[in-house]
Amino acid sequence: MSMRQPGITNFAGQRVWVIGATSGIGEACAKALITAGAKVAVSGRRLDRLIALCSLGQVDQCLSLPLDVTATEQIDQAYQDIVRHWHGLDLLLFVSGIYIPLRADNFTFELAEQTINANVLGPMHAVAVVLPEMLHQQAGHIAIVGSVAGYSGLPKALAYGPSKAAMINFCEALFYDVQPRGLSVHMISPGFVATPATAQNDFVMPALISPEQAAHEILAGIQQGQFDIHFPKRFSGFLKFLRLLPYPIYFWILRRFVKI
């Protein structure tokens, strides 16, 4: 089966919805898209950050759509606002996510539920909302930020890891269905990026990159029509290799080299 799918060669005039635009990777993506001349709808819970972002654009270039991804009706409402203003959407870029470090000692059902609601059901709901019209148009892009933490089980990721593994599987299954129908799916797996989410980490993060570098990788991958957008390659490539190993070797390497 061919992996070819359309890219977005020029973002100018494209209608893009960035969910999780108030901070970190999503904010850097939104800024780059505004600079590139896209029409950008920005979402997140912090209205002041959305308004500040919109002030960077031309008049009518941005839409500020505050929402909580765990409140389904707020996602529905925001999409209706986009359609009312722009009559459709070319790219859903779902970046929003939460990371709560969880090991066996502090694992609770409530924290797991919070993570799954935000990182799995949130993006699934956004996709469910935009899919019907994209399928009807036989065009459109769905990009979801997962993580290399979804490749295989890692320490301190008892709920985060499974939530990101779910998104990898979701993107694969979605690609299979929609690529023959003219849509593009972009599965985004970042390594460590210096954002408020990782500022809480108490260990040295290998191959750490800036949110601007991450945004560059993401937008370049979407431009080229890539399905599997992962970076930085020196780290994401290594983790892709690790997951292929037999479990005894995999866990030996983790215990030997991951000191967290």
Ligand SMILES: NC(=O)c1ccc[n+]([C@@H]2O[C@H](COP(=O)([O-])OP(=O)(O)OC[C@H]3O[C@@H](n4cnc5c(N)ncnc54)[C@H](OP(=O)(O)O)[C@@H]3O)[C@@H](O)[C@H]2O)c1
């Ligand atoms: N940083 C890394 O090293 C790294 C690595 C791999 C993957 N990722 C993934 O990249 C994505 C962005 O992470 P980041 O590091 O940029 O984190 P961040 O700086 O903490 O930003 C998270 C974004 O998600 C939004 N968000 C969180 N919960 C939300 C909710 N319930 N409703 C609406 N918006 C919500 C936040 O907006 P509000 O707070 O305003 O709602 C914010 O815009 C996440 O999916 C993360 O898992 C990050």
